[in-house]
Amino acid sequence: MTRAVLSIGSNLGDRFAFLQSVVDGLRPFVIAVSPVYETAAWGVEDQPDFLNAIVIVASDEVDEWGWLRRGQALENAAGRVREKRWGPRTLDVDVVSVDGVSSDHPELLLPHPGAFERATVLIPWLDVEPDAVLPGRGPVAGLEFSADGVRRRDDLVLSGWMDV
Numbered sequence: 001m002t003r004a005v006l007s008i009g010s011n012l013g014d015r016f017a018f019l020q021s022v023v024d025g026l027r028p029f030v031i032a033v034s035p036v037y038e039t040a041a042w043g044v045e046d047q048p049d050f051l052n053a054i055v056i057v058a059s060d061e062v063d064e065w066g067w068l069r070r071g072q073a074l075e076n077a078a079g080r081v082r083e084k085r086w087g088p089r090t091l092d093v094d095v096v097s098v099d100g101v102s103s104d105h106p107e108l109l110l111p112h113p114g115a116f117e118r119a120t121v122l123i124p125w126l127d128v129e130p131d132a133v134l135p136g137r138g139p140v141a142g143l144e145f146s147a148d149g150v151r152r153r154d155d156l157v158l159s160g161w162m163d164v
C-alpha cells in the first residue's frame with residue numbers, strides 16, 4: 001500500500017476544471033481533498049495567480065513512480081506545454097511525499113525538495129492533515145512559511161470523491 005500527498009496547481013485556462021480533472025482522474029484512489037486556494041505566483045512572479053490544492057491518494061497497486069506517471073498523464077491531458085521553469089501552466093501535479101519513500105532520482109525527488117517552504121503546499125495540506133509530517137523536516141505545523149498572497153476560495157469546492 002502506498003499513500004501519496006499530491007500538490008496540484010493551475011494558472012492558465014479554466015483553472016478550477018483542471019484541478020477537478022485530477023480528482024476525477026484519480027477518483028478510486030482519493031482519500032482526501034483540501035479546500036482550493038487562490039495564490040500569488042512564487043518563483044516567476046510576473047504571471048497569473050494560481051489555484052492550488054492538495055489531494056491525498058492511496059492504493060495497493062500504485063507505487064511512487066506510478067503516482068508520478070499518473071500525475072504527468074493528467075498534465076498532458078490538460079494540454080500542458082512545458083516551457084520555462086516555474087512558468088505558467090494549465091496543470092501541475094507534484095508528488096510531495098509518499099509514505100516511507102525517499103528518492104534522489106532527478107525525475108522523482110522525494111520528499112519534494114521545495115515543499116517545506118511553499119505555503120501553497122503546506123496550508124492546504126494542514127487543512128486535510130493537521131498532524132502531517134514532512135519526512136526530514138518534521139511536523140508541517142511547525143514549519144515556517146509566509147501565508148502572504150494565499151487566499152482560501154470557499155466558493156470553489158472540488159467534488160466527486162467522497163462517494164466512491
Ligand SMILES: Nc1ncnc2c1ncn2[C@@H]1O[C@H](COP(=O)(O)OP(=O)(O)OP(=O)(O)O)[C@@H](O)[C@H]1O
Nearest residue numbers: 085086092093094095096106107108109110112114
Ligand atoms: N516529487 C516530484 N514530483 C513531480 N515531479 C518531479 C518530482 N521530482 C522530480 N520531478 C521532475 O520534475 C520535472 C517536472 O518539473 P516541472 O516542470 O513540473 O517543475 P516545476 O513544477 O516548474 O518546478 P518544481 O519542481 O520546483 O515545482 C519532471 O521531469 C519530473 O520528473
Ligand SMILES: Nc1nc2c(c(=O)[nH]1)N=C(CO)CN2
Nearest residue numbers: 009039040041042043050086
Ligand atoms: N502560487 C504558486 N506559484 C507557483 C506554483 C504554484 O503551484 N503556485 N507552481 C510553480 C511551478 O511549480 C511556480 N509558481
